[in-house]
Amino acid sequence: MSSIMTNSAAMTALQTLKATNKQLDVTQGRISTGYRVAEASDNAAYWSIATTMRSDNKALSTVQDSLGLGAATVDVAYTAMDSAKDYIDEIKTKLVAATAPGVDKSKIQSEITELQSQLTSLASSASFSGSNWLSVDSSASGYSATQSIVGSFTRNADNSVTLGKIDIGLGNISLFDASATGAGLLDQGVALAADGNVQDVAQDAGDGAGTEAVVAVFADASAGVTLSGNNEISFDLIRNGVTTSVTINKATVDTALSSTDGVISNAANMALVLDQALTDAGIDTTNDVTVAANGNAVEITHATDALTDTLQIANAGSSSNGNDFSLATIDISSASAAEIETFIEGVNNMLESVTSAASSLGAVKSRIDMQSDFVSNLMDAVDRGVSQLVDADMEEESTRLQALQVQQQLGIQALSIANGNSQSILSLFR
The missing domain is CATH 1.10.287 (Helix Hairpins)
Structure with missing residues (x-):
């Protein structure tokens, strides 16, 4: 039809x-x-994923910038530290020369003085973008003993984000600290302001009826303590007549507490640190002894209760960063041979500390370079992934x-x- x-x-x-x-x-x-997916209406799921990943890539770009700034700061500190090592070595050489008979110590001192001035000038000028890690003042407002470099940006399964950081402890690398209570690697040691009241304890024995030997290593650890540089707390643990030397230093603290600042804030943390120190000394803190906080005290308890099971604490004490003098104030003009030998030994210890610090900075620099390369590759991978979804x-x-x-x-x-x-x-x- x-x-x-x-x-x-x-x-x-x-x-x-x-x-x-x-x-x-x-x-x-x-x-x-x-674009195959240019708007949310084209494919809502793909558009949402691509938008989120593009945003994350911008954050990764900022992380890469942060790594660049961090690498520059570390490079400046490392370069200055490497030069400082040479000057310290030169000072040690001058001190050795001063031990020769009939040498004019005043003339050698004039050379040492110039090297000292160069060291302090080098440390104070090792600054990048206002950040100086070698010459610090730990008493200044806003001072932080740990410097952090943003190293990664991660989106988790629950859609939350996490920033990964590379931490550098200034207590391990600063050459000079202007604070009266702080000490750089080349400063005179400053005694610990607190040591948790580490103490000698007379021998205690088990009773064979369920009560184990107990000794309180720290009578009151509530005030806490900060270990930096070469600060140490040490004592001898005498267990069943066998003496074991135990040392607590910054490395012990950072390992036990997964930290980088050497801070023990309370008795509970001190118990964790003491447990780590005993383990480092070769003592089994499960089958030989146990460690626990008892109020503000921190105690070691024998694992068994026999009458022959004894514990004792002896030779308890704490030390400063190990330097008896500041490298910047050495004066041998009228020093005796014994004093010069003390200077030589101390400078040699400082040189070892600076060499170790330079090694740490080198390792951090290498890590930053590797992380920067990884972030760059990761950004490229994200771009390729987004491309597969929307291009x-x-x-x-x-x-x-x-x-x-x-x-x-x-x-x-x-x-x-x-x-x-x-x-x-x-x-x-x-």
Whole structure:
């Protein structure tokens, strides 16, 4: 049946042409933008993932900048530390020369004075962007004993984010500390302000009836203590007549508390540190003895209760950073041979500390370089991942464009033919 009111063929041809034009618009949009998913309406899930990952990549770019700044700061400190090592070595050489008979100590002192001035000048000028790690003042407002470099940005499974940091403890690398209570590697040692009340304890024995021998190494550790540089707390633990020397230093604290600042804040932390120190000394803190805080005290308890099971603490004490003098104030003009020998030994210890600090800085610098390379590669990987989700395949879109253009032309032709069918109805009335 032919109808002048409804042209079904034209309607079908029109709908087909509209669908083709719509697909053509999508393809042309992909070609012009380069994206298969340019808006949330294109694919909400992919768009959301891509947007989040692009944001994370911007954060990674900032992390890379932070690593660059950190690398520069470490490089400045390391360069100065390496030079300081040479000057200290030169001072040691001058001191050795001063032990020769008949030498003019005042003239050697004048050379040492110049080297001392160079050392202090070097430390104070080892600054990058206002940050100086070699010449510090631990009593200054806002001072932080730990400097952190942002090293990573991680998005967790629960969509929270975590910043990873590379920490550098200034107590291990600073050459000079202007604070009266602090000590750099080349400063005179400062006695510990607190040592947790480490104490000698008379021998205690088990009673064979369930009560073990107990000794309180620290009578009151509530005030805490900070160990920096070469600070040490030491004592002898005499267990069943066998003496074991135990030492607590900054490394012990940082290992026990997973920290970098050497701070023991309370008795509970002191118990953890003491447990670590005993373990380091070769004592089994499970089967030989146990360690626990008892109020503000920190106690060692024998693992068994026999009458022959005894414990005793002896030779308890604490030390400063080990330096009996400051390298910047050595004066041998009128020093005796014994005093010069003391200076030589002390300077040699300082040289070892500075060499160790330079080694640590070198390791940090190497880690920063590796992390920077990793972050760069990670950013590239994220870009490739986002590309797989949202970028348009230009070869595919080009082929689709040509096919749709042909379909468009055929649709126009089909619509034209369908509209022409109505004209043939007129011939019925001639």
